[in-house]
Amino acid sequence: MFTAIRTLFQVFLHGFRRRYTVQYPEQRRYLPPRWRGRIILSRDKKGNERCVACYLCAAACPVGCIALGATQDEHGRRYPEFFRINFSRCIFCGYCEEACPTYAIQLTPDYEMSEYQRPGMVYEKEDLLIDGEGKYKDYDFYQVAAVSIKDKGKGQGLNERPPVDVRGLLP
Amino acid sequence: MLTIYIHNEPYRVKAGINLLEACLSLGFNVPYFCWHPAIKSVGACRQCAVKVFKGPEDTRGTLLMSCVVPVADGMRISIDDPEAVHFRARVIEWLMLNHPHDCPVCDEGGECHLQDMTVMTGHVQRRTRFPKRTHVNQDLGPFVAHEMNRCIQCYRCQRFYCDYAGGRDFGVFGWHDGVYFGRAQSGTLQSEFAGNLVEVCPTGVFTDKSLAQHYTRKWDLTTGPSICVHCGLGCNTIPGARYGQLRRVYSRFNSQVNGYFLCDRGRYGYEFVNSDRRILQPRLRQEDGSLAPVAKAQALAFVGQALQRGKAIGIGSPRASLETNFALRKLVGAEHYFQGESAQKSAISEAILDCLQRGPTPTVSLHEVETCDAVLLLGEDVLNTAPMLGLAIRQASRNQPLEEVARLNVPFWLDLVARLITQDQIGPIFIAATGATRLDGLARQIYRAAPDDLARIGLAIAHLVDPTAPEVSRLPDDAFSFAHPVAEVLKAAKRPLIVSGPSLGSVELIHAAANAAWALTRAGKDARLCYAAESCNSLGAAMLGGGDLTAALELLRSGQADTVLIVENDLRRHMPENDFEELLSLARCVIAVDHLEQATTQRAHCVLPAATFAEAEGTLINNEGRAQRFYKVLPPPAAVQESWRWMGELWVASGRGEASPWPNFDAIVAALASEFAIFKDVPALAPPASFRQVGQKIGRQPHRYSGRTAETADQTVFEPPPPEDADSALAFSMEGTPLEPPSALIPRYWAPGWNSLAALNKFQIEVGGPLHDGDPGQRLIAPKPYPQSPYFKDFVSPFARRPQQFLVVPHHHIYGSEPLSAASAPVASLCPKPYIALNGADAAAAGIAGADQEVVLSLAGASLRLSVILDSTLAASLAAVPAGIAPFEGLDLPAWGTIAAAPAGGQRGGGGS
Structure with missing residues (x-):
């Protein structure tokens, strides 16, 4: 009998506690930048796609929901011809972001991706690409990769010596 | 066998090998770079250091490079000794000083020996802070991309390209940390390898x-065991596919055939599979004369009616599998089956088969060619017709000089020392040809004639x-002065080899080579006889029999046939234009089954889409009579299927039965074996489709295959099951046996910690030796020592010049003469333009001013306008034209023609006048 009254009292007391319910969607919770939500592909400062189509994200993906195809432009810059993420399979584990050597693929604090049709959950490259750098600023893979691309020849990257003159006689 | 102690455990190893080979053969992981199982040791990279102890009491030991230390009985070594481990990690760290940070855009990533070795040694952090050296790259042509920054100076490329393959346009430049591997100038690499x-x-x-251009990592490639279809040698390959497209071809190890390597035609010819000339739908001739895609049922009904109504003949192909040719033969009947080659080519294939089966001299595998010590090449430019045979002959040319190395007690695998001892010495190679060949640099003596x-x-x-x-009458002096020393050297050699082939279109040449080899065998030598073959299944087609195309045309002319079913063959390449036109006009209905659009499919009434080598399974017989099996690498596109399967469906469509007699691959192989005694061992070449390892098939996809839930998501999100493969024990899936598959079914080489091709070491009995359960493939023909087959006596009279005429001979080109590879874009860019080559003296006598002049060649009733090339090596009164390249396809060469200076204007390289 006493315990029943105590329980009723405690339930009654909860009526005066601070409310945690958020009036979504009018009200939104703060999500930190490292929150693992909708995946995007970023661009570097110059506006070039950061993705170099190395397939590491696809290999790291435990559910195999990333498919891409690599190709290269006439200057030898690699980029994905297509890049597809099947979000109806994605478990938002963030392994792709960890595997990415160029900070191209990033998870964002956005989770509002419901669809009435499952095919709508399949995002292609144009759905994934954003205009900015995302979370990771000032990184340009091609500046440290020592391969030449348009506007950057051999020896013009960071921490590189000028190309060796193989016909030179000086030591 | 010797006993060595590794970590104080005794192991039995073969005598005469080096420590690295011994350790790898025993399954130990020793990192290495400069050593290669085929190119042997040089000791340049210092990566394979191990501790060698003097005896059980020695605790300090000595660090030695295992690739240059021969094994000795009782040797005690340690791979895990802390000092050795530390040394190897530091070597890697030093090699990585300048290695760029570009694995994500490097095509080697994921199958990189350097990645594997770095992980194996435990080096993880670059400690140096100085800038990295860079190099400017070169354009090395359409096959090989160059990125010198990644170089770790192991010298393997130079040792393979120059020392092993005999390339002259590649080398090492610069010095100290700026050593550069490349050409003197940008330009296409000239070597065929x-x-x-x-x-x-x-x-x-x-x-x-x-x-x-369509880069895919190794872990994403669907791969399977296959056979190269671009010449008759039957090199083993591993093609890789992704997203329904063939992406690359790598070599598959077979210690008897191609070993570790492939030629560039075999490696880069694959893109014809992705060509926009592919036929992907059945096509039917419409009333307006066009060929339009139709449903399969409609096409089958049309062909079925045509076969029922008409008197049908079937024309097979030397580039189609045994099973396909056999199914066609069954469908149309043996007397209406033709093997799809001109009378000349067909006679040569039969002569080759006859010489190999009837004579006492055994033929050779490519590996055995490497063990021969004297070679006579009779009329065949092997580097252009069967390139890997040329590479094997180059290795054979080292055997006599290597005797000196053995005499000095230097192991032959100590490659640098061996090459220092042998210097420029070359074993006896003799070349008799119509003009210069790519192997001339090796030849001790060269004879050029018609x-x-x-x-x-x-x-x-x-x-x-x-x-x-039999003796040859009226032999001129220069011929005798060539023949005599050749005969002496061949008689003195331990294992002489005679090489010839079909490229000059001469049965007499085939017989002459057989006579020479048989004579050596009867003189008690361990002689060998080798013929190149033109197509991947030339010998198989000859074994199946059937008439040639002239006989087929005769049958059509006589009215006993009016329907022609052509399978995987372009008749225009096998008969002159007039005959081709006549055949088409005589046939009431022409049905072509093929994978690429070509002259025959364009003129057919109905075209059925056939699967290429990458989408089908089958058996091919190579130039030595070795039967080898190839398997699907990717499922054929929707309406495409194997030619033998089409034959089975036509069997039903033409009312021959209720169901196809060959519902699956094993059924047709069994039928083939039961009908032909020579093919009785073909079913045993590889395990049947019912084969399972621990209850599972063999997965064509690696366990790291990515994107399986997104690959097809743009078409459907319902993730269809992988295609079934009822024809083999391989599956289009990541799921499969965790064990090592039988050697005939190995889809790729991978072992834990070994992602690169070097994982192959784990699949071999010993390093460089056969695969664990033997090399796949089996030779179907054997020499016949008794009763002694008589020598050929079909003597030809000496070549007689004809005034104002030239004997037009075919010169084969590695790129262009073979039709399938010529449809591959990178190969096509290296195909020669049509030309006519003349000896300078002959050209002057004919009133031709010089090179590049336009002339008109009148040949076999056609006038061809061509530009002249002067070739001083060409024998007198000969004119050479590129074989198999338009407008010379289908011509039976050699043939007599006349040459006249071309009138100004007019079309070049055109057809008939």
């Missing part, structure tokens, strides 16, 4: 340029070796 640099380079300096005279040389050598062989 340049593509092997991609596999030989332990890192990403040389990568596959054809792959770069095909008939080459045949006489072969016969003369036979007589000089064995006086009971």
Whole structure:
């Protein structure tokens, strides 16, 4: 009998506690930048796609929901011809972001991706690409990769010596 | 066998090998770079250091490079000794000083020996803070991409390209930390084996340029065991596919056939599978004359009616599998089956088969060619017709000089020392040809003459070796001065080899080579006889029998046939234009089954889409009579299926039965074996489709295959099951046996910690030796020592010049003469333009001013306008034209023609006048 009254009292007391319910969607919770939500592909400062189509994200993906195809432009810059993420399979584990050597693929604090049709959950490259750098600023893979691309020849990257003159006689 | 102690455990190893080979063969992981199982040791990279102890009491030991230390009985070594481990990690750290940070854009990534070795040694952090050296790259042509920054100076490329493959346009430049591997100037690599640099380079300096445009990592490739279809040698390959497209071809190890390497035609010819000339739908001739895609049922009904109504003949192909030709033969009946080659080519294939089966001299595998110590090449430019045979002959040329190395007690695998001892010495190689060949640099003596005279040389050598062989009359002095020393050297050699082939279109040459080889065998030598073959299944087609195309045309002319079913064959390449037109006009209905659009499919009434080698399974017989199985690498596109399967469906459509007699691959192989005694061992070449390992099939996809839930998501999100493969024990899936598959079914080489091709070490009995359960494939023909087969006596008279005429001979080109590879974009870019080559003296006598002049060649009733090339090596009164290249396809060469200066204007390279 006493315990029943105590329980009723405690339930009654909860009526005066601070409310945690958020009036979504009018009200939104703060999500930190490292929150693992909708995946995007970023661009570097110059506006070039950061993705170099190395397939590491696809290999790291435990559910195999990333498919891409690599190709290269006439200057030898690699980029994905297509890049597809099947979000109806994605478990938002963030392994792709960890595997990415160029900070191209990033998870964002956005989770509002419901669809009435499952095919709508399949995002292609144009759905994934954003205009900015995302979370990771000032990184340009091609500046440290020592391969030449348009506007950057051999020896013009960071921490590189000028190309060796193989016909030179000086030591 | 010796006993060595590794970590104080005794192991039995073969005598005469080096410590690294011993450790790898025993399954130990010793990192290495500069050593390669085929190119042997040089001791340049210092990576394979192990501790060697003097005895059980010695605790300090000595660090030695295992690749240059021979094994000795009782040797005690340690791989895990802390000092050795530390040394190897530091070597890697030093090699990585300048290695760029570009694995994500490097095509070697994921199958990189440097990555594997770095992980194996435990080096993880670059400690140096100084800037990295860079190099400017070169354009090395359409096959190989160059990225010198990644180089770790192991010298494998130079040792393969120059020392092993005999390339002259590649080398090492610069010095100290600026050593540079490349050409003196940018330009296409001239070697026929340049593509092997991609596999030989332990890192990403040389990568596959054809792959770069549709790059796929090794872990994403669907692979399967296959056979190269671009010449008759039957090199083993591993093609890789992704997203329904063939992406690359790598070599598959077979210690008897191609070993570790492939030629560039075989490696880069694959893109015809992705060609926009592919036929992907059945096509039917409409009333307006066009060929329009139709449903399969409609096409089958049309062909079924045509076969029922008409008197049908079937024309097979030397480039189709045994099963396909056999199914066609069953469908139309043996007397209406033709093997799809001209009378000339067909006679040569049959002569080759006859010589190999009837004579006492065994033929050779490519591996055995490497063990021969004297070679006579009779009329065949092997580097252009069967390139890997040329590579094997180059290795054979080292055998006599290596005797000196053995005499000095230096192990032959100590490659640098061996090459220092042998210097420029080359074993006896003799070349008799119509003009310059790509192997001329190796030749001790060269004889250039017309095909008939080459045949006489072969016969003369036979007589000089064995006086009971028929004698050649009226042999000119220069011929005798070639034949005599050749005969002497061949008689003195331990294992002489005679090489010939079909490229000059002369049966007499085939017989002459056989006579020479048989004479050597009867003289008690361990002689060998080798014929190149033109197509991947030339010998198989000859074994199946059937008439030639002339006989087929006769049958059509006589009215006993009016319907022609052509399978995987372009008749225009096998008959002159007039005959081709006549055949088409005589046939009431022409049905073509093929995978690429070509002259025959364009003129057919109905075209059925056939699967290419990458989408089908089958058996091919190579130039030595070795039967080898190839399997699907990717499922054929929707309406495409194997030609033998089409034959089975036509069987039903033409009312021959209720169901196809060959519902699956094993059924047709069984039918083939039961009908032909020679093919009785074909079913045993590989395990049947019912084969399972621990209850599972063998997965064509690696366990790291990515994107399986997104690959097809753009078409459907319902993730269809992987396609079933009822024809083999391989599956289009990541799921499969965790064990090592039987050697005939190995889809790729991978072992834990070994992602690169070097994982192959784990699949071999010993390093460089056969695969664990033996090399796949089996030779179906054996020599017949008794009763003694008589020598051929079909003597040709000496070549007689004709005034104002030239004997037009075919010169084969590695790129262009073979039709399938010529449809591959990178290969097509290297195909020669049509030309006519003349000897300078002949050209002057004919009133031709010089090179590049336009002339009109009148040949077999056609006038061809061509530009002249002067070739001083060409024998007198000969004119050479590129074989198999328009407008010379289908012409039976050699043939007599006349040459006249072209009138100004007019079309070049055109057809009939």
